[in-house]
Amino acid sequence: MSLSPTEENYLKAIFKIAEKEKKAVGTNSIAKQMDTAPASVTDMIKKLADKDLINYEKYKGVSLTPAGNKAATNLIRKHRLWEVFLVNKLRFAWHQVHDIAEELEHIMSDELILRLDAFLDYPKFDPHGDPIPNAEGKFTLRTQMSLSDMTLLQSGVVLGVKEHQTEFLKHLTKLNIKLGSEIKILEITDFDLSMRIHIDNKYEEVISKTISQNLLMKRN
Amino acid sequence: MSLSPTEENYLKAIFKIAEKEKKAVGTNSIAKQMDTAPASVTDMIKKLADKDLINYEKYKGVSLTPAGNKAATNLIRKHRLWEVFLVNKLRFAWHQVHDIAEELEHIMSDELILRLDAFLDYPKFDPHGDPIPNAEGKFTLRTQMSLSDMTLLQSGVVLGVKEHQTEFLKHLTKLNIKLGSEIKILEITDFDLSMRIHIDNKYEEVISKTISQNLLMKRN
DNA sequence: ATATTTTTTTAGGCTAAACTAAATTTATTT
DNA sequence: AAATAAATTTAGTTTAGCCTAAAAAAATAT
Numbered sequence: 001m002s003l004s005p006t007e008e009n010y011l012k013a014i015f016k017i018a019e020k021e022k023k024a025v026g027t028n029s030i031a032k033q034m035d036t037a038p039a040s041v042t043d044m045i046k047k048l049a050d051k052d053l054i055n056y057e058k059y060k061g062v063s064l065t066p067a068g069n070k071a072a073t074n075l076i077r078k079h080r081l082w083e084v085f086l087v088n089k090l091r092f093a094w095h096q097v098h099d100i101a102e103e104l105e106h107i108m109s110d111e112l113i114l115r116l117d118a119f120l121d122y123p124k125f126d127p128h129g130d131p132i133p134n135a136e137g138k139f140t141l142r143t144q145m146s147l148s149d150m151t152l153l154q155s156g157v158v159l160g161v162k163e164h165q166t167e168f169l170k171h172l173t174k175l176n177i178k179l180g181s182e183i184k185i186l187e188i189t190d191f192d193l194s195m196r197i198h199i200d201n202k203y204e205e206v207i208s209k210t211i212s213q214n215l216l217m218k219r220n
Numbered sequence: 221m222s223l224s225p226t227e228e229n230y231l232k233a234i235f236k237i238a239e240k241e242k243k244a245v246g247t248n249s250i251a252k253q254m255d256t257a258p259a260s261v262t263d264m265i266k267k268l269a270d271k272d273l274i275n276y277e278k279y280k281g282v283s284l285t286p287a288g289n290k291a292a293t294n295l296i297r298k299h300r301l302w303e304v305f306l307v308n309k310l311r312f313a314w315h316q317v318h319d320i321a322e323e324l325e326h327i328m329s330d331e332l333i334l335r336l337d338a339f340l341d342y343p344k345f346d347p348h349g350d351p352i353p354n355a356e357g358k359f360t361l362r363t364q365m366s367l368s369d370m371t372l373l374q375s376g377v378v379l380g381v382k383e384h385q386t387e388f389l390k391h392l393t394k395l396n397i398k399l400g401s402e403i404k405i406l407e408i409t410d411f412d413l414s415m416r417i418h419i420d421n422k423y424e425e426v427i428s429k430t431i432s433q434n435l436l437m438k439r440n
Numbered sequence: 441a442t443a444t445t446t447t448t449t450t451a452g453g454c455t456a457a458a459c460t461a462a463a464t465t466t467a468t469t470t
Numbered sequence: 471a472a473a474t475a476a477a478t479t480t481a482g483t484t485t486a487g488c489c490t491a492a493a494a495a496a497a498t499a500t
Contacts, residue, residue, distance in 0.1 A: 006457065027478055040458050042479055047456090059465060059478060090335040103327045109320050115310040226487065247448055260488050262449055267486090279448060279495060 001051065005106040008075050010034065010044050011053060014064055015072035024061030073137035079105040080126035081116050087127040088120065094127045094178075095169035128169075129160020129179055129216060145219065147183065148193065148212035155184035155198075156217035163214040171211070176203050183217065221271065225326040228295050230254065230264050231273060234284055235292035244281030293357035299325040300346035301336050307347040308340065314347045314398075315389035348389075349380020349399055349436060365439065367403065368413065368432035375404035375418075376437035383434040391431070396423045403437065 003011075013033040017025045027045065031038040049056035053068035064072060082104040086097040114135075117123075124140045125131055131139040144159045158181045161169065172178070176199050186204070187196035193209040223231075233253040237245045247265065251258040269276035273288035284292060302324040306317040334355075337343075344360045345351055351359040364379045378401045381389065392398070396419050406424070407416035413429040 004456080028476090036457090037459060038478065039460080039480080043457075086332075090332070090339055092331075092335065096331070100327065100329045100332055103329075104324075107320065107323045109323075111312075111316070112306075112310070112320055115312065119310055224486080248446090256487090257489060258448065259450080259490080263487075281448095 002108070003071060007044070007048065007051075007053075008071065008106060010041075010048060011064065011068050011072040012075050014054065014062060015069070015076070018063065024063055026061045030062075070137055073133045073139075075105055077133045077135070077137075078107075078113055080130060080132040081113060081120060081123070083126045083128070084120050084123045084132070085116060088123075093169075093173065095166045095173070097127065098164060098166075125160070127179070128164055129158075142218070144216045146213050147185075147195070147215040147217050148209055150185060150217060150219060152185055152188055154219060155182060156219040157182050158215060159218050160216040161214055162216060168211075168214065172215075175199065175205050175207070177215070182220075183215075222328070223273075223291060227264070227268060227271075227273075228291065228326060230261075230268060231284065231288050231292040232295050234274065234282060235289070235296070238283065244283055246281045250282075290357055293353045293359075294355075295325055297353045297355070297357075298327075298333055300350060300352040301333060301340060301343070303346045303348070304340050304343045304352070305336060308343075313389075313393065315386045315393070317347065318384060318386075345380070347399070348384055349378075362438070364436045366433050367405075367415070367435040367437050368429055370405060370437060370439060372405055372408055374439060375402060376439040377402055378435060379438050380436040381434055382436060388431075388434065392435075395419065395425050395427070397435070402440075403435075 010030065013030055014025050017029050017033060021029075027038050027041045030041045030045075034041065045054065045056055045062055048054045048068070049062070052065055053071060054062045054064055056062045079101045082101040083097045086092040086100060087094060092100075123132055131141070133139045142159065146162070147156070150156060158177060158179055160179065161172070177183070182200050184198040184201075185195055186198055189195075193212075194206055195209075195212050196204065196206050198204055230250065233250055234245050237249050237253060241249075247258050247261045250261045250265075254261065265274065265276055265282055268274045268288070269282070272285055273291060274282045274284055276282045299321045302321040303317045306312040306320060307314060312320075343352055351361070353359050362379065366382070367376070370376060378397060378399055380399065381392070397403070402420050404418040404421075405415055406418055409415075413432075414426055415429075415432050416424065416426050418424055
C-alpha cells in the first residue's frame with residue numbers, strides 16, 4: 001500500500017511529537033506541527049487508522065503502529081540522506097537544505113535511496129548532527145549534552161543542533177561554529193547564563209543561554 | 221507565479237506534441253499523451269490559458285506562449301539533468317531512470333538545479349542522447365540521422381535513441397549497443413530491411429528495421 | 441450540399457485534503 | 471460538584487483534478 005505525501009507528512013509529524021512527549025499524541029499538537037486546522041487532522045487521523053498506521057480512539061489521541069513507525073522513520077531516513085547529498089555533494093550551507101529535502105523525501109523509489117546511501121558512503125548523521133535511521137528504522141545513539149549543561153572551563157566538540165531554524169544556523173555560521181568545532185567555556189555570567197567561549201582555540205565569542213541550550217556536545 | 225506538478229506536466233505534453241506536429245495541438249492528442257479523458261484536458265487548458273501559458277481558442281487547439289515554453293523547457297531541463305545524475309553518479313542503467321526523473325523534475329528549487337548542473341559538469345546531453353536545454357531554454361543542435369537511413373558499408377557513432385521504452389533500451393544493452401558505440405552496416409536484407417551490423421568492431425548482430433529506425437547516428 | 445463521423449466542449453459528479461462554525465467530550469477551576 | 475475552559479469531533483463547504491454522458495462544433499464522406 002502506498003502513501004500520499006500528505007499522509008507521510010502526518011506520520012512524520014506524529015513521530016516527531018511522540019519523540020518528545022511520551023504519551024498519546026493529541027489532535028491539536030498535530031494541527032500545530034502540520035500548520036492545519038484541528039478538524040483536518042481528525043479527518044486524516046481516521047484515514048490513517050483505517051490503514052492501520054496509527055492506533056486511534058476518539059478523544060484519546062493517537063500513536064504509531066509498527067507499520068506507521070516504519071513509514072515515518074523511512075521518511076526521516078530519506079530526508080536526512082538528501083540533506084547529506086545537498087550539503088556534501090552540492091555544497092549547500094546547512095541552513096539551506098531543509099525545505100528542499102522536504103520535497104525530495106517524497107520521491108518514491110527504494111532503489112534510489114539504496115544507491116544514494118551508497119553514493120554518500122552510508123552516512124550515520126545528517127548535516128545538523130541528527131542520526132540517519134538505517135533501512136530497518138534503527139537510529140544510531142550517542143551520548144550528548146547541551147552546551148548549557150556543561151560547566152566552567154570544560155570543553156567539548158559540537159555534535160549537532162537542537163534548533164533547525166535558518167536564522168539560528170546562520171548565526172552559528174557567523175560565529176564560526178560548525179559540526180566538529182571544539183568549544184571551551186571561558187566564563188559563565190550568573191545573571192543570564194550567557195557564556196564566553198573559545199571556538200577551535202581561535203575565536204572568542206559570547207553566546208546567550210538560548211544558543212548554548214541548542215548546541216549538542218560531546219564532552220572532552 | 222508557481223505551477224503545480226500537474227500543470228507542468230500538461231505544458232510538457234503540449235511541448236512534446238508541438239515538437240512533432242507543426243500545427244496547433246488538439247485536445248485529443250494531449251489527452252492521449254497525458255492518459256486522461258479529453259474533458260479533463262479542456263478543463264486544464266482553460267486554466268493554463270487564464271495564466272497566459274498557452275494560446276487557446278475554443279475548438280482550435282492550443283500553442284505555448286513564451287512563458288509556457290519557458291516553463292516546459294525548464295521542466296525538460298530538470299528531467300534530463302536528473303537523468304544524468306542517476307546514470308553518471310548513482311550508476312543506474314539508462315532504462316531505469318525515466319520514472320524517477322519524472323518525479324524529481326518537479327522539485328522546485330532553482331538553486332538546486334544550478335548546483336546540480338555544476339556538479340554534473342554542465343552536461344549538454346542526457347543518457348539517451350537527448351539535448352539538455354540551457355537555463356534560457358536553448359537546445360544544442362547536432363546533425364544526426366537514423367541508422368535506417370544509412371547505407372551498406374557506411375559506419376557511424378550512436379548519438380542517441382528515438383524510442384525510450386524500457387524494453388527497447390534493455391534490448392540495446394543486450395546487443396552491446398550504447399551511446400558512443402561505433403556501428404558499421406555489413407549487410408541489408410531487401411525483404412524486411414533488417415541489417416547485419418558490426419558493433420565496436422567486436423560484436424556482429426542482426427537488427428530489425430524497427431531498431432535501426434530508432435538509433436540516431438553521426439555518420440563517420 | 442447533406443449526412444456521418446470525429447473532435448471538442450459542457451454539464452454534472454466524485455475524491456482528497458483542506459477549511460469554518462457548531463456541537464460534543466474531556467479537563468480544569470472554583 | 472457545578473461551572474468554565476480547552477480539546478476534539480461533526481457537519482457542511484471549497485478547490486484541484488479527475489471522470490462519464492450528452493451536446494455542440496468541425497471535419498470528412500457520400
